[in-house]
Amino acid sequence: MKTKQTSIQNKQVKNSSELQSRSEQLSSDKASGEKLPRLDYDLRRQNRTLPTDKVLSLLQEEAPRFFELAEVVGNWVWIQFGQKQPRTVTAVLSQLGFHWNNKRQAWQHPCGQPTKTPASYDPRERYGSKFPADMRAA
Secondary structure, eight states: OOOHHHHHHHHHHHHHOOOOOHHHHHHHHHHHTOOOOOOOHHHHHHHHTSOHHHHHHHHHHHOHHHHHHOEEETTEEEEOOSSOOOHHHHHHHHHTTOEEETTTTEEEEOTTOOOSSOOSSOHHHHHOEEOHHHHHHO
16 A cells, blocks of 8 residues: 655655666767767678688777777677766767677677677677787787
8 A cells, every 4th residue: 555655755865866768878979069970881781791810900099998808709809898988988889890799698790790680699708809909929
């Protein structure tokens, strides 16, 4: 049975919540004046066909910060962050040919070898992984 007290508490929780609806998020993005670069989808498609070594070279030249985080899993390149990144970062990754994998919480680049169905296993266990930045520093 709902009581007035419970109803008041629920309203207080809703009012104190920092969550915003999608329309509020979009309007606050516009209000902040953040201008995102326009994606060149032809270039993105081209970048997705690059082999692993070319993707790593591109990262090292165009986005050295991302190269430091890059992990090669099989033939794919993965980039993981500890927390959500600003939209400008995700726009750069998308332009370079990466896509977000929600299940693995990683930005992934297929390096010219896309798959139609996601792997039911952990690709790191099957193919191994390495960090190219560590190998070049040695």
